Amino acid sequence: MTQASRRFWSDDLADLTPYVPGEQPKIDGLVKLNTNENPFPPSAKVIEAIRAAADEGLRLYPDPTSLALREALAGYHGVDAGQVFVGNGSDEVLGFLFRALFQRGRPILFPEITYSFYPVYCRLYGIASRTVALDEALAIDVEAMCRIDPASVSGVILPNPNAPTGRLLGLVDIERLAAHFTDCALVIDEAYVDFGGESAVGLVERYPNLLVTQTLSKSRSLAGLRLGFAIGQAGLIEALTRVKDSFNSYPVDRLASAGAIAALEDRLHFEDTREAIISMREQLAADLRARGFEVLPSAANFLLTRHPAHRGARLAEGLRAHRVIVRHFDRPRIEDYLRITIGSAADNAALLAALDQVLAGH
Amino acid sequence: MTQASRRFWSDDLADLTPYVPGEQPKIDGLVKLNTNENPFPPSAKVIEAIRAAADEGLRLYPDPTSLALREALAGYHGVDAGQVFVGNGSDEVLGFLFRALFQRGRPILFPEITYSFYPVYCRLYGIASRTVALDEALAIDVEAMCRIDPASVSGVILPNPNAPTGRLLGLVDIERLAAHFTDCALVIDEAYVDFGGESAVGLVERYPNLLVTQTLSKSRSLAGLRLGFAIGQAGLIEALTRVKDSFNSYPVDRLASAGAIAALEDRLHFEDTREAIISMREQLAADLRARGFEVLPSAANFLLTRHPAHRGARLAEGLRAHRVIVRHFDRPRIEDYLRITIGSAADNAALLAALDQVLAGH
Numbered sequence: 001m002t003q004a005s006r007r008f009w010s011d012d013l014a015d016l017t018p019y020v021p022g023e024q025p026k027i028d029g030l031v032k033l034n035t036n037e038n039p040f041p042p043s044a045k046v047i048e049a050i051r052a053a054a055d056e057g058l059r060l061y062p063d064p065t066s067l068a069l070r071e072a073l074a075g076y077h078g079v080d081a082g083q084v085f086v087g088n089g090s091d092e093v094l095g096f097l098f099r100a101l102f103q104r105g106r107p108i109l110f111p112e113i114t115y116s117f118y119p120v121y122c123r124l125y126g127i128a129s130r131t132v133a134l135d136e137a138l139a140i141d142v143e144a145m146c147r148i149d150p151a152s153v154s155g156v157i158l159p160n161p162n163a164p165t166g167r168l169l170g171l172v173d174i175e176r177l178a179a180h181f182t183d184c185a186l187v188i189d190e191a192y193v194d195f196g197g198e199s200a201v202g203l204v205e206r207y208p209n210l211l212v213t214q215t216l217s218k219s220r221s222l223a224g225l226r227l228g229f230a231i232g233q234a235g236l237i238e239a240l241t242r243v244k245d246s247f248n249s250y251p252v253d254r255l256a257s258a259g260a261i262a263a264l265e266d267r268l269h270f271e272d273t274r275e276a277i278i279s280m281r282e283q284l285a286a287d288l289r290a291r292g293f294e295v296l297p298s299a300a301n302f303l304l305t306r307h308p309a310h311r312g313a314r315l316a317e318g319l320r321a322h323r324v325i326v327r328h329f330d331r332p333r334i335e336d337y338l339r340i341t342i343g344s345a346a347d348n349a350a351l352l353a354a355l356d357q358v359l360a361g362h
Numbered sequence: 363m364t365q366a367s368r369r370f371w372s373d374d375l376a377d378l379t380p381y382v383p384g385e386q387p388k389i390d391g392l393v394k395l396n397t398n399e400n401p402f403p404p405s406a407k408v409i410e411a412i413r414a415a416a417d418e419g420l421r422l423y424p425d426p427t428s429l430a431l432r433e434a435l436a437g438y439h440g441v442d443a444g445q446v447f448v449g450n451g452s453d454e455v456l457g458f459l460f461r462a463l464f465q466r467g468r469p470i471l472f473p474e475i476t477y478s479f480y481p482v483y484c485r486l487y488g489i490a491s492r493t494v495a496l497d498e499a500l501a502i503d504v505e506a507m508c509r510i511d512p513a514s515v516s517g518v519i520l521p522n523p524n525a526p527t528g529r530l531l532g533l534v535d536i537e538r539l540a541a542h543f544t545d546c547a548l549v550i551d552e553a554y555v556d557f558g559g560e561s562a563v564g565l566v567e568r569y570p571n572l573l574v575t576q577t578l579s580k581s582r583s584l585a586g587l588r589l590g591f592a593i594g595q596a597g598l599i600e601a602l603t604r605v606k607d608s609f610n611s612y613p614v615d616r617l618a619s620a621g622a623i624a625a626l627e628d629r630l631h632f633e634d635t636r637e638a639i640i641s642m643r644e645q646l647a648a649d650l651r652a653r654g655f656e657v658l659p660s661a662a663n664f665l666l667t668r669h670p671a672h673r674g675a676r677l678a679e680g681l682r683a684h685r686v687i688v689r690h691f692d693r694p695r696i697e698d699y700l701r702i703t704i705g706s707a708a709d710n711a712a713l714l715a716a717l718d719q720v721l722a723g724h
Binding site: 004005006007008009010011013016017018019020021024026032035037038039040041042046047050051054055057058059060061062063064088089091092095099100101102103104105120121123124183184185208209217221222223224225226233234235236238239241242243244245246247248249250251253254255256259 | 366367368369370371372373375378379380381382383386388394397399400401402403404408409412413416417419420421422423424425426450451453454457461462463464465466467482483485486545546547570571579583584585586587588595596597598600601603604605606607608609610611612613615616617618621
């Protein structure tokens with residue numbers, strides 16, 4: 001990057017600090033437990049649907065309103081299609097809603113430790129932010145959030161379960177927040193909700209300020225397809241649609257739409273795989289505790305864990321030397337933790353074997 | 363849309379006027395010549411590649427850097443992968459570059475009649491704009507653009523060939539613009555260049571301010587897959603990447619990436635189909651002229667045409683009554699024109715038959 005070319009950059013571009021996703025290494029034989037991907041393949045019906053969609057109509061633009069997919073999601077979640085917005089992954093949905101629902105004038109609010117893309121969107125759009133510390137058990141402190149003057153913020157966003165902690169809030173807490181922050185949008189980012197949480201989608205009818213986002217990346221094994229969505233009252237969905245239609249008419253391609261509809265239809269595959277992951281998570285947590293690890297209670301497809309006698313960065317490095325990749329965040333309060341995705345049974349066994357080596361100093 | 367829900371909207375959201383794409387009607391048997399889709403299916407190799415990609419790895423995120431695809435595009439266009447940016451359609455690429463390269467302080471410049479998404483991006487980002495009138499033949503007036511003080515604008519963008527006119531500028535004119543507007547980005551939007559234009563990609567080496575965008579939607583028959591790209595010097599690509607990584611880590615999914623790489627490899631299919639479209643375009647232009655139409659010279663996969671004795675809106679309505687859909691823009695200087703996509707031989711014959719009916723008053 002030469003200084004010369006920066007003269008063509010927009011004024012604040014050099015100040016942006018982009019999000020850094022977990023690495024996608026191209027090395028064979030790695031045990032990849034760093035980006036919360038599902039160890040199971042997607043439903044075979046998804047592959048069939050994609051094959052059929054590839055055979056017909058790729059020369060034509062997709063439906064810019066993604067109506068068939070929104071209807072499928074609406075039917076699944078018991079809402080109207082006008083209450084559903086779809087995008088290229090839930091990251092794009094978040095990218096649209098930050099622009100559509102949060103204000104430049106007043107800060108938005110999110111937990112101190114949370115999905116690290118939120119501050120990136122704030123910088124992209126010039127939105128200020130305030131954070132609320134997690135409690136001593138690394139749970140989101142709803143009490144502290146509800147002590148904040150609602151008129152002082154222009155929006156609230158939090159993942160439930162939270163990332164990277166995996167800790168879950170109950171719907172009672174979500175309702176407390178929705179009832180406290182009545183004059184701004186409250187966004188519940190449910191990327192991981194299918195692994196043990198209860199969705200707030202059932203609350204949108206009663207709370208016009210509530211928007212719930214989800215993704216097919218995790219619990220439907222479709223990270224490679226890019227499909228996220230939001231559910232809320234029609235006025236919030238209209239806001240997102242205005243931004244999307246001012247940016248890209250067709251972010252959801254024909255194959256993603258067809259695959260997503262098929263994924264929603266195969267409930268058995270969904271139930272089987274998520275139950276298997278939940279069960280493997282509890283087993284892995286027990287196996288880690290048996291090795292002296294502290295493990296946060298998780299309602300997600302990952303565990304946040306630390307060993308009292310080992311630094312997090314060292315453990316992550318040690319695992320990598322044994323070809324196991326986990327995620328380590330060099331951030332206050334969680335710098336000694338590892339975030340470990342629940343992998344296949346073989347992945348999890350390889351992780352434990354590698355950990356035993358690392359703990360033994362090898 | 364109740365007024366109530368608007369209180370959750372960001373301050374300027376109600377002022378956005380989203381882009382309105384050509385309609386994608388779900389009615390069977392329509393002759394659809396309104397959105398410049400390719401009448402030929404994509405290469406069979408694209409379908410194969412998508413099927414193979416669907417069978418493996420959809421559970422995993424795509425490569426956030428899309429390196430394999432950028433390398434394929436770089437090889438095709440004779441540049442380095444660091445000079446290539448890819449996105450979800452060229453609309454998304456445009457959405458990123460408006461944010462990355464144009465300034466809020468000074469207006470950007472584009473032709474008076476051009477792709478109507480440009481002013482939408484300006485509103486989305488709060489960027490001012492100035493337009494330069496087309497000349498009397500509805501061509502982009504390079505002379506007039508080069509009379510504008512380059513210090514007064516923060517960017518220049520134009521399609522070549524222009525849309526919806528189809529009129530082409532030669533590379534000499536592109537170079538004049540690049541040499542005049544040396545201190546800001548000059549973007550050449552080559553969505554239609556493969557149908558008779560010469561790409562400015564060969565100029566990026568010499569002009570650090572030049573960025574060229576293209577799409578696989580039109581000349582590769584992949585509108586339904588969403589793949590656009592930009593080529594320019596590494597500093598400009600880095601600017602786009604910073605914005606993309608502040609918005610969505612993986613806008614290009616695994617299937618789009620695999621399909622796009624296969625499309626680039628099948629040069630024979632590309633050459634055959636584009637030559638057929640160019641030849642059908644010239645035939646259609648002759649057939650329209652034989653019916654009294656004026657037809658602008660086109661280097662795109664569409665024609666802009668008017669009949670001296672018939673209003674454009676009426677003709678469009680009349681064609682629709684005969685189940686043929688074309689695009690009509692209710693805008694000064696082109697309100698009596700129709701923009702007609704080059705369809706299949708059968709589509710074009712149906713269009714002419716319908717026009718004969720409409721002109722005869724049926």
